[in-house]
Amino acid sequence: MIVDNHVHLIFPGSDPEEFLRGCIRTGAAIFTRESGPSGDPDALYENSMAVLSDREGDKLVARMDEAGIDRAILLPLDLGLGCSEPDVGAPDYLTAAEKNELHFQVTQKHRGRLFTYLGVDPRRPGGAALFRQGLAKWHVLGLKLHPAAGFYPHDPLCNPLYEIAREAGVPVLFHSGTEPAPLKSLYSQPCYIDAVAAEYPDLKIIIAHCGHGWWREALDMALSKPNLYVDFSGWQLEYSGNPDYLYEALRMAIDLLGPWRVLFGTDGSLTDIIVPPRDWVRAWREPQSPSGISFSEEELAIVMGAAAARLHGWD
Ligand SMILES: [Zn+2]
Numbered sequence: 001m002i003v004d005n006h007v008h009l010i011f012p013g014s015d016p017e018e019f020l021r022g023c024i025r026t027g028a029a030i031f032t033r034e035s036g037p038s039g040d041p042d043a044l045y046e047n048s049m050a051v052l053s054d055r056e057g058d059k060l061v062a063r064m065d066e067a068g069i070d071r072a073i074l075l076p077l078d079l080g081l082g083c084s085e086p087d088v089g090a091p092d093y094l095t096a097a098e099k100n101e102l103h104f105q106v107t108q109k110h111r112g113r114l115f116t117y118l119g120v121d122p123r124r125p126g127g128a129a130l131f132r133q134g135l136a137k138w139h140v141l142g143l144k145l146h147p148a149a150g151f152y153p154h155d156p157l158c159n160p161l162y163e164i165a166r167e168a169g170v171p172v173l174f175h176s177g178t179e180p181a182p183l184k185s186l187y188s189q190p191c192y193i194d195a196v197a198a199e200y201p202d203l204k205i206i207i208a209h210c211g212h213g214w215w216r217e218a219l220d221m222a223l224s225k226p227n228l229y230v231d232f233s234g235w236q237l238e239y240s241g242n243p244d245y246l247y248e249a250l251r252m253a254i255d256l257l258g259p260w261r262v263l264f265g266t267d268g269s270l271t272d273i274i275v276p277p278r279d280w281v282r283a284w285r286e287p288q289s290p291s292g293i294s295f296s297e298e299e300l301a302i303v304m305g306a307a308a309a310r311l312h313g314w315d
Helices: 017-031 041-052 058-067 096-109 127-137 156-168 190-199 208-224 236-241 243-257 277-285 297-311
Strands: 003-007 071-074 114-116 143-145 172-174 205-207 228-231
Touching: 003 297, 017 041, 058 277, 071 096, 096 114, 096 127, 127 156, 143 156, 156 172, 156 190, 190 205, 190 208, 190 228, 205 208, 208 228, 208 243, 236 243, 243 297, 277 297
Parallel strands: 003 071, 071 114, 143 172, 172 205, 205 228
Antiparallel strands: none
16 A cells, blocks of 8 residues: 655645745746746746646546555645735635635545645644544544744644644644745754654654755654654655655665654645656655665555554554
């Protein structure tokens, strides 16, 4: 079984336009580094959204079929407070509650294939109540937090959410690593997640993207706290720049932590423009490492599926 541990739905109103434009502008700037200007940012945004927009998860499931991915975990983002909520009042604007309920409906449409976490900014009044509602009514598998919106993981205002996750026995996943403007990367450094792992040793915590450029720090944190996991979603930019950037970090993660705390993911759908899921799965299963880094069948079976299944109680 292959499990994509980290995926997002994008559609008009899914996230602040300011954030999506920032991601697309950043990706375009990197891709065109050898050929000068990255084109008309408005046209790039419109074209990307037309391709990616997927309110009901149909395109996602089609891409999973193509890639041989059996299950995927949706992570709703609540970034409005980090983006000055420019879309409040716009026709497409969704509250955090509406957005999470919509993700639940998508999992109902694609039962057995798509699952969801609950995503909420801990500064939202009613965030804890929303998490409880998600657990009771929407069968959420865990909690997704995005500190780059402007809060630290170890801020005590997050504690009610951690208490609920601990009580329910579900994991908490933090975005970790840099983000395009208007989000702020300093909140997403792995060392702040370490403080939560220390306060809540029974809570299973995923450092998403293994901290990207902070991957050594993320692994160091996970070495000292056995309740920390890492996912290697969203490494398509690093991989397409130099495949060994991914393979070195992934090899090191498995060597240091063992395979059961290392998780596969795509971070689609934005990253699908860089490396489609079909090719991303192949990059993991049949690594073409310039320096010969390799993985055993057993390691890949655990990292790409069995570890996520065990974490979410599917086995
Ligand atoms: Zn993500």
